Amino acid sequence: MPGRGLHHITAVSANMSRNMAFYTGVLGLRLVKRTVAHEDPGAHHLFYGGRTGAPGTLLSFFSWSGATAGLRGAGEAEQIDFSVGPDSLSWWEARLAAASIGSRRERSSFGEDSLVLADPDGTPLALVASSVPDDMRWEHPEIPAECRIHGVGGLILNVRSMPEMAAILVDVLGFSELARAGGQVALAAHPNSGGRICLREAGVKTRGRAGAGTVHHVAFRARDAFDQARMAERLRSHFGIAVNPGKDRSYYQSIHFRGPDGTLIEIATDGPGFLIDEDLDVLGERLVLPAFLEPRRGELEDLLPPLQGAPGDEEGEDP
Numbered sequence: 001m002p003g004r005g006l007h008h009i010t011a012v013s014a015n016m017s018r019n020m021a022f023y024t025g026v027l028g029l030r031l032v033k034r035t036v037a038h039e040d041p042g043a044h045h046l047f048y049g050g051r052t053g054a055p056g057t058l059l060s061f062f063s064w065s066g067a068t069a070g071l072r073g074a075g076e077a078e079q080i081d082f083s084v085g086p087d088s089l090s091w092w093e094a095r096l097a098a099a100s101i102g103s104r105r106e107r108s109s110f111g112e113d114s115l116v117l118a119d120p121d122g123t124p125l126a127l128v129a130s131s132v133p134d135d136m137r138w139e140h141p142e143i144p145a146e147c148r149i150h151g152v153g154g155l156i157l158n159v160r161s162m163p164e165m166a167a168i169l170v171d172v173l174g175f176s177e178l179a180r181a182g183g184q185v186a187l188a189a190h191p192n193s194g195g196r197i198c199l200r201e202a203g204v205k206t207r208g209r210a211g212a213g214t215v216h217h218v219a220f221r222a223r224d225a226f227d228q229a230r231m232a233e234r235l236r237s238h239f240g241i242a243v244n245p246g247k248d249r250s251y252y253q254s255i256h257f258r259g260p261d262g263t264l265i266e267i268a269t270d271g272p273g274f275l276i277d278e279d280l281d282v283l284g285e286r287l288v289l290p291a292f293l294e295p296r297r298g299e300l301e302d303l304l305p306p307l308q309g310a311p312g313d314e315e316g317e318d319p
Contacts, residue, residue, distance in 0.1 A: 004174040004221035006152060006194035007252070007268040008047070008058035009080055011123050012070065014212035016044050016063040017308040018120045023048045023059070024311075026099050027082070028140030028148055031284035031311055033274050037062050038249065041293050042303045046284075050136030050151070053274040053283060055221050055252075056194030057135050057151050062216060065305050069122055070211025074160045074202040075261035077215035079116075079124040081108065081153035083132035083193070088147035089115050092127050095143075109156060109186055109198035110178075122213030128153045135193035151193020155218065158202040161260035164239070165199055168259065172234045173220045173267075194221075207262060217256070219266035225253055228267050243267075250290045251276065285311045 013019040023029045032053030037043045044063040047053060059080065072078060084092065089105070092115055096103045103117040106126070114128040127149070135151040159165045166185050169175040175187040175197065183201035210216055222228035228246075232255055235241040243255040252268040259265050277288050287304075289297055 004223070005056055005189035005192070006155065006197070007055045007219040007221040007266070007270070008060055009077070009152065009155060009218055010045075010060045010062065010216045011077075011080070011121075012064050012067060012210060012212050012214055012216050013061045013119075013121050013123075014064060014067045015120070016046065016061065016065075016305060019061055019063075020046065020307060021309060022119050026095070026101065028138070028143040029059070029136070030138045032058075033251070033278075034284055034287050034307070034310065035250070036287075036289060036293065036300065036304070038247070038290060038293075041289075041296070041300055044304060044307070047274070050138045050193075052137075052280065054135065054193075055268070055270045055273075056192060058194075059152060063305065064212065067212040070214030071206070071209040072124075072158065072214060073206045073208035074158050075259065075263045076158055076208030077218065078156040078158050078200055079126055080155055080215070081114070081126045081128045081196075083130045083150045083153035084127045084148070085146045085150070086129045086131060089113060089127065089129050091144070091147045108153075109184055109200075110154075110196065118213075123215075126153075132195075133192055153193075154196030154198065155215075156198045156200050157218070157263065158208070159199050159259075159261050159263075160202050162199055162201050164260045165263075168235070168239060168241075169197065169199075171238055172231050202261075217264040217266050219254070219268045222267050222269050224269055224271065228253065228255060228269055231267055 029048040032049045033047040035045050037045045047060040049057040103115045106116050108114040108128045114126045116126045132150050175189045178186045185199040188196045232243045243257045246255050254266050254268045256266050
């Protein structure tokens with residue numbers, strides 16, 4: 001089964017204006033979609049990525065205003081990696097320091113030099129110096145081309161059931177195992193953005209708890225609905241795992257299941273993508289609602305917390 005990789009990662013933020021300032025202003029990502037959570041339309045759902053918001057380049061956030069910090073444990077993502085230019089870490093150290101953001105040097109799960117940090121909600125991140133192609137293709141006026149983020153480098157996932165989760169990644173989600181060492185398994189689906197994941201053995205570590213600074217769910221790619229259905233059948237027949245009924249998320253079709261440790265996992269189709277309701281040059285500049293919520297636009301615009309400094313809003317809004 002050919003490799004597909006990550007589609008997107010969705011985390012939780014307690015303050016979306018602060019979150020947006022960090023990811024677009026400091027890290028230089030593009031806000032590619034401003035929408036709402038379908039099941040909780042009083043909460044923003046923001047997607048960050050590259051120029052087009054292609055699958056594999058995406059990190060998104062639910063706004064849980066005032067949420068307390070979550071707890072990372074078994075079944076939770078430990079760290080989200082971004083790939084950057086191979087000689088850019090010193091430049092990033094200086095940029096982060098200037099923004100009063102702490103960082104430290106470490107070796108990544110794949111043996112590369114990296115810079116470990118956290119976003120304003122405490123979400124663990126790393127900038128990994130790698131040769132991953134620039135799949136973002138997004139310029140930021142303050143970030144030199146050789147230093148900008150090239151894509152989502154991967155994810156570290158805490159697990160207790162290492163053999164079963166690794167088997168699901170290989171047999172269903174299209175990854176190949178690269179190496180095992182020190183309680184970790186490194187896997188890859190392809191060499192581009194969103195192509196890598198590392199499982200880290202959590203031992204007796206307690207189950208995680210969702211909240212600000214934690215990953216809500218991890219989404220993997222399916223080419224289309226037919227491909228997605230084949231993956232769901234393989235989960236059922238090989239692992240005895242049933243998936244939730246499919247949902248139309250406007251920009252992709254999704255199904256969900258729980259991994260062996262309770263990890264919420266989504267399988268999302270590559271299409272139709274983010275260009276179905278906005279032109280490329282203005283992605284993320286306005287609030288876009290799914291069709292079933294459009295009649296409630298006035299109500300939701302009053303209910304949603306304002307986004308200070310959102311793209312397309314020249315004067316900004318009050319925090």
